[in-house]
Amino acid sequence: xxxxxxxxxxxxxxxxxxxxxxxxxxxxxxIPIVYEASSKPGGMSCSFDFSGIEIERFYHFHCTSDDDFxxxxxxxxxxxxxxxxxxxxxxxxxxxxxxxxxxxALLLFSGLSLIAKLRYxxxxxxxTKIKRWKHLDSLxxxxxxxKWIGKKxxxxxxxxxxxxxxxxxxxxxxxxxxxxxxxxxxxxxYNIFHEKLGYLEGGSATLIDALVDYIGYHGGKxxxxxxxxxxxxxxxxxxxxxxxxxxxxFDHVISTVPxxxxxxxxxxxxxxxxxxxxxxxxxxxVCVIAKLRKSVSPYFWLNxxxxxxDIPGIVEYSNLRPMEESIVYIPYYMPGxxxxxxxxxxxxxxxVTQYLQKINPSLQNEDFxxxxxxxxxxxxxVCPPHFLQQLPxxxxxxxxxxxxxxxxxxxxxxxxxxxxxxxxxxAKKAVQ
Numbered sequence: 015x016x017x018x019x020x021x022x023x024x025x026x027x028x029x030x031x032x033x034x035x036x037x038x039x040x041x042x043x044x045i046p047i048v049y050e051a052s053s054k055p056g057g058m059s060c061s062f063d064f065s066g067i068e069i070e071r072f073y074h075f076h077c078t079s080d081d082d083f084x085x086x087x088x089x090x091x092x093x094x095x096x097x098x099x100x101x102x103x104x105x106x107x108x109x110x111x112x113x114x115x116x117x118x119a120l121l122l123f124s125g126l127s128l129i130a131k132l133r134y135x136x137x138x139x140x141x142t143k144i145k146r147w148k149h150l151d152s153l154x155x156x157x158x159x160x161k162w163i164g165k166k167x168x169x170x171x172x173x174x175x176x177x178x179x180x181x182x183x184x185x186x187x188x189x190x191x192x193x194x195x196x197x198x199x200x201x202x203x204y205n206i207f208h209e210k211l212g213y214l215e216g217g218s219a220t221l222i223d224a225l226v227d228y229i230g231y232h233g234g235k236x237x238x239x240x241x242x243x244x245x246x247x248x249x250x251x252x253x254x255x256x257x258x259x260x261x262x263x264f265d266h267v268i269s270t271v272p273x274x275x276x277x278x279x280x281x282x283x284x285x286x287x288x289x290x291x292x293x294x295x296x297x298x299x300v301c302v303i304a305k306l307r308k309s310v311s312p313y314f315w316l317n318x319x320x321x322x323x324d325i326p327g328i329v330e331y332s333n334l335r336p337m338e339e340s341i342v343y344i345p346y347y348m349p350g351x352x353x354x355x356x357x358x359x360x361x362x363x364x365x366v367t368q369y370l371q372k373i374n375p376s377l378q379n380e381d382f383x384x385x386x387x388x389x390x391x392x393x394x395x396v397c398p399p400h401f402l403q404q405l406p407x408x409x410x411x412x413x414x415x416x417x418x419x420x421x422x423x424x425x426x427x428x429x430x431x432x433x434x435x436x437x438x439x440x441a442k443k444a445v446q
Contacts, residue, residue: 029057034437051241077202082435104313252414298350
């Protein structure tokens with residue numbers, strides 16, 4: 015085997031994490047060979063042509079705490095493509111859209127007592143000040159939130175959000191996981207009165223394309239429509255992988271695909287490892303994107319509490335990234351085993367049209383220019399207390415093999431910045 019062959023490392027998956035792994039491997043003098051099952055790179059950050067607009071199938075935004083993202087932008091000379099916007103949050107409750115996310119909006123919000131509002135504000139403030147989260151790892155999110163803000167406020171502000179994203183898993187989430195989300199958004203502000211979020215010119219495709227180009231320029235490869243069907247193990251050591259019915263020789267393999275795919279891809283794992291993978295629950299998402307001639311609301315993020323809508327909220331992306339038409343993401347989270355996950359696109363298109371017209375009665379059918387429905391089977395791992403202790407080891411089972419997905423970010427969520435930071439760290443450990 016040549017010196018160059020010894021330097022080659024196989025990376026499975028070309029999402030932000032897999033591409034970050036490949037990028038860091040190049041920094042450390044290795045040659046990454048990336049295999050991606052899809053026809054486009056990006057994973058959940060993958061973009062498509064939406065009637066003339068290059069846009070992600072699943073919405074993304076950036077917060078002021080996304081340090082790993084900022085570092086990579088600087089290294090790729092893309093920092094000038096990042097723009098910050100003063101965004102606003104709203105809440106659809108009791109049949110009308112209300113402001114949300116500021117002290118004034120909280121005071122004016124209907125449906126809560128003054129005491130409940132003060133308790134909510136204190137909890138949000140406290141969450142932004144927590145730096146060590148280990149004590150939250152053993153607590154349930156629903157109990158932790160209710161303890162701080164009370165049952166009434168929880169029922170109004172949080173219950174639907176938990177239940178319409180996690181369904182039967184809603185009462186099994188770790189307080190550390192929900193804390194990290196509250197803290198990330200809470201800290202991304204100009205001040206207590208104004209939220210601050212960022213977007214990339216051209217969307218996530220700007221970063222994904224730059225990473226793919228960088229990998230190719232430095233001798234690496236990104237193979238699309240190349241699903242890895244098996245990682246070959248011999249004498250407890252990686253010897254290669256099978257792609258499109260052909261075996262490629264490798265001494266080092268780093269898998270970044272969702273964990274539910276791993277057992278079939280690496281059948282040689284001990285039964286204990288297979289069982290650990292099976293015990294990790296995930297929810298799926300059906301994400302509907304609507305292009306409209308007029309805006310639904312002035313809010314980037316609109317939480318929804320309505321007994322007749324089974325969505326936790328909508329994201330009006332064009333209130334963050336300027337566009338000619340209004341672009342709205344409507345995510346339906348649910349376990350992938352649910353029958354509704356398999357409903358045809360027309361069902362979701364019709365339901366979304368009704369929902370948006372209910373939120374904004376001035377919307378007419380002719381205001382809907384286009385609607386696209388996308389699905390992702392393993393969109394969100396369910397993170398119960400002590401989640402990291404339940405996960406299989408990233409490495410050490412077979413020599414030359416590393417396996418990790420977004421589950422290992424815990425308590426952080428599955429954002430692009432987290433993917434970049436974790437991916438680069440994983441690559442460094444793999445080649446030490």
